[in-house]
Amino acid sequence: MTEIIVVTSGKGGVGKTTTSASVACGLARRGKRVAVIDFDIGLRNLDLIMGCERRVVYDFVNVIQGDCTLKQALIKDKRIETLFVLAASQTRDKDALSMEGVRKVFDELIADGFEYIICDSPAGIEKGAHLAMYYADRAIVVVNPEVSSVRDSDRILGLLSSKTQRAEKGEEKVKEHLLLTRYSPRRVATGEMMSVGDVKEILGLDVIGVIPESPDVLSASNAGTPVILNDQSDVSRAYEDAVGRLLGDTLPLRFLEEPKKGFLARMFGG
Amino acid sequence: MNKPLEAVKEPAVEIRFGQVGLAQVRIRTTDAGVILDELTGRVASAPQFFERTAVCLDLSALEKEPTMSEMRGVFDAVRRAGMLAVGLAHGTQAVDTLARSLDVPVLTQFRVQGKATPVQPPVKEVPKAPPPPVEAPVLHPPSLMQHQPVRSGQRVYARNSDLVVTATVGAGAEVIADGCVHIYGTLRGRAVAGARGEVTARVFCQEFHAELISIAGVFRVFETLPPELAGKPVQAWLDGDDLRFARIGG
Numbered sequence: 001m002t003e004i005i006v007v008t009s010g011k012g013g014v015g016k017t018t019t020s021a022s023v024a025c026g027l028a029r030r031g032k033r034v035a036v037i038d039f040d041i042g043l044r045n046l047d048l049i050m051g052c053e054r055r056v057v058y059d060f061v062n063v064i065q066g067d068c069t070l071k072q073a074l075i076k077d078k079r080i081e082t083l084f085v086l087a088a089s090q091t092r093d094k095d096a097l098s099m100e101g102v103r104k105v106f107d108e109l110i111a112d113g114f115e116y117i118i119c120d121s122p123a124g125i126e127k128g129a130h131l132a133m134y135y136a137d138r139a140i141v142v143v144n145p146e147v148s149s150v151r152d153s154d155r156i157l158g159l160l161s162s163k164t165q166r167a168e169k170g171e172e173k174v175k176e177h178l179l180l181t182r183y184s185p186r187r188v189a190t191g192e193m194m195s196v197g198d199v200k201e202i203l204g205l206d207v208i209g210v211i212p213e214s215p216d217v218l219s220a221s222n223a224g225t226p227v228i229l230n231d232q233s234d235v236s237r238a239y240e241d242a243v244g245r246l247l248g249d250t251l252p253l254r255f256l257e258e259p260k261k262g263f264l265a266r267m268f269g270g
Numbered sequence: 271m272n273k274p275l276e277a278v279k280e281p282a283v284e285i286r287f288g289q290v291g292l293a294q295v296r297i298r299t300t301d302a303g304v305i306l307d308e309l310t311g312r313v314a315s316a317p318q319f320f321e322r323t324a325v326c327l328d329l330s331a332l333e334k335e336p337t338m339s340e341m342r343g344v345f346d347a348v349r350r351a352g353m354l355a356v357g358l359a360h361g362t363q364a365v366d367t368l369a370r371s372l373d374v375p376v377l378t379q380f381r382v383q384g385k386a387t388p389v390q391p392p393v394k395e396v397p398k399a400p401p402p403p404v405e406a407p408v409l410h411p412p413s414l415m416q417h418q419p420v421r422s423g424q425r426v427y428a429r430n431s432d433l434v435v436t437a438t439v440g441a442g443a444e445v446i447a448d449g450c451v452h453i454y455g456t457l458r459g460r461a462v463a464g465a466r467g468e469v470t471a472r473v474f475c476q477e478f479h480a481e482l483i484s485i486a487g488v489f490r491v492f493e494t495l496p497p498e499l500a501g502k503p504v505q506a507w508l509d510g511d512d513l514r515f516a517r518i519g520g
Contacts, residue, residue, distance in 0.1 A: 151422055154440045158421025202458075204419050204438050 002110045004117045005246075006136040008160075010152030012123030014144045015181035018217055019239075020120035021049045022228035023140065026243030028083035029228075032115045035074065037086040037105075039132035040122035041097060044088035050077065051224025052085055061089035064101030070108045079229065084114075094128040102131050125159060135165050138175040140208065140246075144182050145194040150202055153178075157203065177208035179242060184213040185258040196256060209242025211235055212255040292377070293320075294359060295348065296328040300336045302343035309351030321352050326377050328359040335364040338371055345372070413449075420445055420459065427465070441481060450474065460484070461506075469508050474518065478504035488513055 007020040017038075024036035037060060038046035047053040058073035063086070070086075077083035086105075089096065109117055121132035133139060139160050143153040160174050161167055167174070180196060187193040200207055214235045220227035228239040234255050241251050297305060313320040325348065329336060336344070348355045357375040358365050369376045414428035416435045422442035426433065433447035436454045443459035445451055450472045451463045457475035464471030464486035473483050478499050482491045485508045496515070503518040 151441055154422040155442070157419070158424040158440075158443075161418060161421070162424070202438075202440070 002114055002117060003137050004106065004119065004135050005138045005140060006119040006121055006133045007140045007142060008121035008129060008133055008156055009123065009142040009149070010125060010129075010156040011144070011149045014142050014149055015211070015217070016123070016142050017045045017049050017120050018221065018227060019140060019142050019179060019181065019211075020046060020118050021226035022236075022239040023243055023246070024083060024116070024118045025077075025080060025226045025228045026239055027116050027118075027246075028077070028080040030243070030247070031082065033082045033113060034116045034118060035084045035086060035109050035114045036118040036120065038088035038120050039097070039128050040120065041088045041092055041094045041128060042090065043122065044090050046120050047075075047085060047087040048224060049221055049226060050085050052077070052087075053224070056087040059087045059089040060105070061092045061096045063105055064097065070105060070112075094122070094126065097128065097131050099131065099134065103135065106135055125155065129156075130159070130163060133160060133164055133174075136160075136174050137166075138177065138246075140177050140179050141203075141205070142179050142181055143199060143203070145180055145188070145196075145199055147194070150194065150199055154203060157205070176205055177246070178203060178205045179209045179211065180207060181211040182213045183210050183255070185256060189258065196253065207253065208245045209238055210253050210255060211238045211242075292356075293323060293325045293353075294328050295325045295353070295355070296331050297344060298331045300332065300340040300344055302347040305344060306347040306351055309348060309353065313352040323353055324356045325353045326357050326359050327355050328361075329365055329368075330359070330361055335362070336368070338368065341368055341372060413452075414447070416445075419455075422459070439475075447471070462489075463506075464508075471508075473506040474504075476503050477501055483513065483515075485513060 005023070007016050007023065009016050017040075020036055024034050028034040036046065036050070038044050039060075040046075041061060044059075047056050052075045055075050058068040060073070062068045063070050063073045074084040074086055077085065106117060119132040119136065122128040141153050141156055143149050157176060160176060164174050166172065178200065180199060183196070184193055188195045196207055196210055212234050214233060216230055216233040216235050217227050220230055227233060228236045228243075230236050238255055241254060244251055295309075299305065327344070327348070345355050355374070357377045358369045358372075360376050366376055413432035413434045414426070416426050416433065417437060419437040420426055420435060420439045420443040422440045425444040425446065426435070428447035428449065430448050432449035432452065433445055434452045434454070435445055438455040439445050439453055439457045439459045439461070441458040444462065445453065445459065446462040446465050448464065448466045448468060448471075451461045451474070453461065453473075453475040455475075456477040456479060458479045458481065460482040461473045461475070461480060462484040463473045467486050469486045471485055473485065478501065479495065480492055482489055483506045484490075485506065488508055488511060490513050499515055499517060504515055505518050506513055506515050508514070
């Protein structure tokens with residue numbers, strides 16, 4: 001049984017690729033066979049976040065156009081045995097993707113025994129985003145706690161319920177999960193940022209994870225190590241929880257409160 | 271679980287329905303010169319509003335049925351004045367015939383004031399009078415039900431009926447009905463009742479945060495919500511030309 005999970009948001013820069021990389025790593029670390037695919041043709045990023053940019057020979061478009069086999073294009077992660085990356089093409093544009101081509105790649109991955117296919121969607125609601133979500137069984141909608149991101153997520157949720165294969169064939173609907181990123185309890189407390197409760201209420205969905213705002217995300221991206229692998233970071237723990245919930249665990253949400261400063265930190269303003 | 275999919279072709283044509291506001295021009299003469307003079311004046315008074323605007327001609331105020339050539343003159347005059355006549359208002363059989371020969375649609379949304387000629391059913395000899403049929407109860411079309419949230423960018427339209435939404439209507443979403451709109455959730459988007467001119471239609475919602483409410487074409491946008499109504503159960507109705515709002519249930 002293979003599950004296809006799309007990571008999407010509508011708005012750009014909210015953390016889709018970071019989330020795709022961390023969720024894929026989290027699943028693979030639990031022994032699942034995972035392929036993570038970059039659908040952002042022309043603006044590829046996933047390979048950078050995964051730290052395999054120098055090992056990209058063939059990409060997603062090459063496979064679709066029959067220039068190479070899927071096996072040749074799948075990049076095996078150096079850290080986790082069961083994790084594979086399919087990079088986007090940097091030189092083509094999104095028209096190089098086709099519905100049949102994507103289907104063919106998925107069918108091959110399914111036949112190969114992959115348990116999870118994570119689709120890292122491009123921003124926007126155009127063809128790339130549509131193809132990334134079309135065959136999905138589940139969707140992780142990444143949202144920042146601010147109005148424009150929430151509005152765009154609402155739009156994406158509308159598309160998930162109407163423009164996917166499951167919707168068109170009248171099958172059971174795509175399972176939707178909300179993942180809040182860049183959450184800053186301090187700014188929620190001062191009223192600058194929407195709270196988990198506000199976002200949940202507007203979008204009417206359950207929250208699968210709340211990822212705190214942290215400089216660890218940027219340093220992980222720069223290092224090419226998915227942030228979930230930085231075990232010292234709250235971000236890693238929050239993503240681990242989200243992966244657990246994705247697999248059906250019931251865990252309380254963490255990192256919703258501002259961490260208490262220690263005595264010395266308060267004295268020296270640290 | 272996933273089967274290969276047949277090549278999905280994009281269709282060459284996409285058909286969409288939407289509501290447009292259309293001005294109605296009732297003519298009292300077929301004298302092209304008089305029409306041209308008057309209309310030119312009107313257009314000049316508000317060029318942004320009238321310039322190249324689509325209008326529907328209502329012939330009900332004419333003394334007698336106009337001829338084809340008179341109608342061509344009228345269409346020409348309207349066009350020269352700067353407007354574009356796109357159809358005739360629904361009316362008599364003669365209007366239907368005229369519209370057909372002019373190759374323009376009859377717009378049923380505009381009911382003319384004049385009386386319509388009923389179509390006479392062909393009289394047939396009935397050998398034996400059948401027993402009078404039992405009057406069947408008139409079944410109104412049931413309301414359109416929407417149980418999923420209406421998301422930003424989505425539009426739900428209940429043609430010829432009420433619309434019942436049991437979930438949230440998101441900001442940037444539109445719910446439209448020819449009858450009433452009932453929302454048993456939060457309304458953050460737009461609600462349009464009486465989309466085809468039914469002035470007794472109303473909008474009801476459980477939690478009022480609407481962007482826009484419209485009833486039979488009379489609308490109001492909410493840049494700032496009246497504080498006494500925000501978040502409350504609210505109904506909206508039309509009182510003459512005014513939209514009224516009130517809290518439901520005290």
